[in-house]
Amino acid sequence: MQRRTLIRKTFATGTALLAAAFAIQPASAQSGWPTAKPITYVVPFAPGGNTDTLARVIAPALATALGTQVVIDNKAGAGGSVGSAAVARVPADGFTILGGTISSHAINISLYPNPIGYDPVKSFAPIAMLGSGPLVLAVPASSPHKTLNEVLAASKAKNGGMTSASAGIGTSPHMAMELLAHQTGVKFTHVPFRGSGPAVQALLGNQVDMMFDTSLVVGPHIQAGRLRPIVVTSSKRLESLPEVPTIAEAGQRGFDMGSWQAVFAPAGTPQPIVDRLHAEIMKIVATPELQARLKGFGMVPSTMTPAELGEYQKAEVAKWADVIKAAGIKAE
Numbered sequence: 004m005q006r007r008t009l010i011r012k013t014f015a016t017g018t019a020l021l022a023a024a025f026a027i028q029p030a031s032a033q034s035g036w037p038t039a040k041p042i043t044y045v046v047p048f049a050p051g052g053n054t055d056t057l058a059r060v061i062a063p064a065l066a067t068a069l070g071t072q073v074v075i076d077n078k079a080g081a082g083g084s085v086g087s088a089a090v091a092r093v094p095a096d097g098f099t100i101l102g103g104t105i106s107s108h109a110i111n112i113s114l115y116p117n118p119i120g121y122d123p124v125k126s127f128a129p130i131a132m133l134g135s136g137p138l139v140l141a142v143p144a145s146s147p148h149k150t151l152n153e154v155l156a157a158s159k160a161k162n163g164g165m166t167s168a169s170a171g172i173g174t175s176p177h178m179a180m181e182l183l184a185h186q187t188g189v190k191f192t193h194v195p196f197r198g199s200g201p202a203v204q205a206l207l208g209n210q211v212d213m214m215f216d217t218s219l220v221v222g223p224h225i226q227a228g229r230l231r232p233i234v235v236t237s238s239k240r241l242e243s244l245p246e247v248p249t250i251a252e253a254g255q256r257g258f259d260m261g262s263w264q265a266v267f268a269p270a271g272t273p274q275p276i277v278d279r280l281h282a283e284i285m286k287i288v289a290t291p292e293l294q295a296r297l298k299g300f301g302m303v304p305s306t307m308t309p310a311e312l313g314e315y316q317k318a319e320v321a322k323w324a325d326v327i328k329a330a331g332i333k334a335e
Contacts, residue, residue: 036097036276041072045101047086049079051200052170053219053300054102057133057264060296061287068283079197081119082173083107088120091127095271100130100280103267106174109319113327114173115334123320127267128277129312131284135263136302137237138179138215139222139244141230143206146213151234151253154213155189164190165212168202171195172334175262176202178323179215179236185330186255206230217262218243218301236260241301263319264302265312281309 044062046055058075066073078086083106090101108123121127140151148154158165164184169176172195184191194211196202199220206214207229214221218241224230225244234250235241238259250258266284268277287293288304297304307315326332 037069037279038071040098041074042066042069042097043074043076043099045086045090045099046075046077047079047083047090047102047107048077048104048170049198049200050077052198053217053262054083054104054264055198055200056219056300058102060293061133061266061284064287064290065283068286069279080171081115082111082171082177084111084115084119084121084173087111087123087126090267090269091121093269095128095269095273097268097272097276097280099269101127101267103127103265104175105261105263105319105323106171106178108265108267108316110175110178110323110327111173112320113324114332124313124317126270128270128272129309129316130266130268130277130280131288131309132305132307132312132315133264133266133284133288134297134300134302134304135261136217136219136300137235137241137261138175139218139225139235139241139247139301140179140213140215140233140250141206141221141225142213142233143209144229144231145209146231148213148233149231151250151255154233155187157212158189158191163192166192166194168194168196168205168211168214170199170202170216171197175260176215178326178332179260181330181332182258182260182326183250183255185332186258222299222301235301243299243301263305265316277309 044058046058048054062073062075078089083104087107090099093099111119112123142148148157167180177193180191180193199216202214203220205211221230225232232244232247234253235247236250236258240249294304
């Protein structure tokens with residue numbers, strides 16, 4: 004009798020230990036991550052813009068590192084909100100990641116009057132900050148305007164102000180235009196597009212008067228002589244455009260704005276998966292090739308940890324909430 008009781012207790016203890024051991028196994032071991040199926044890298048903007056270009060550079064290298072496929076899925080709309088909201092609803096299993104930006108993960112929550120379908124902080128797990136960089140104010144090469152003062156004067160003189168393209172409502176190019184209008188008292192007419200690609204094509208076609216965007220988008224067209232740079236929005240001049248003055252040098256003090264790019268996963272993604280994704284993406288960012296590519300885009304590569312990215316993002320959300328409220332900016 005005692006022997007049978009001992010056997011039952013031993014079996015029960017062993018079963019409990021086995022269950023506990025299974026429970027603490029890495030989530031990847033339980034879910035088959037990362038090789039059970041392809042990883043979807045959602046880009047919440049149209050092809051051709053900053054987020055899309057960086058995703059297409061990172062995806063092949065990440066696929067090799069993880070031994071699986073990484074598929075790009077463009078879900079454009081509402082300044083990155085459509086794609087971000089979609090990712091916020093998918094299972095937090097590591098098989099979906101998102102290219103987040105200053106607009107989708109800091110600005111939109113304060114800009115839109117109606118709920119955007121996700122909380123930029125609570126709905127996501129920060130994975131990696133890729134880098135950040137200033138914007139460039141550019142006009143078509145055929146434009147008569149060569150300085151910021153000339154742009155401001157022309158916009159004052161034009162009914163409704165000069166037209167300014169952007170990658171969408173709430174994106175950093177839109178916010179840069181609104182901040183410039185707020186600081187100077189000069190009106191502009193915002194013309195949103197579904198991504199930077201269509202916006203810069205409109206500028207090249209003289210369908211709009213000007214636009215802010217990163218040197219990734221406008222730089223090649225500046226080098227080709229099709230666009231003219233007016234100012235950069237950073238406190239220091241860009242290495243890639245050393246002859247272009249900062250907006251402070253052009254007379255607008257306190258205008259130091261950058262556009263950042265990061266990678267997120269749905270909230271609740273197991274920490275071992277977050278840590279692995281962070282490590283692999285940081286290895287890719289640290290390669291000489293990608294470092295040179297980012298710097299060529301006018302971006303400063305980042306080494307933030309997921310926790311540091313989370314704290315930085317919270318500060319950005321608060322910062323832009325204040326700016327939007329003070330400037331009276333509303334989504335159209």
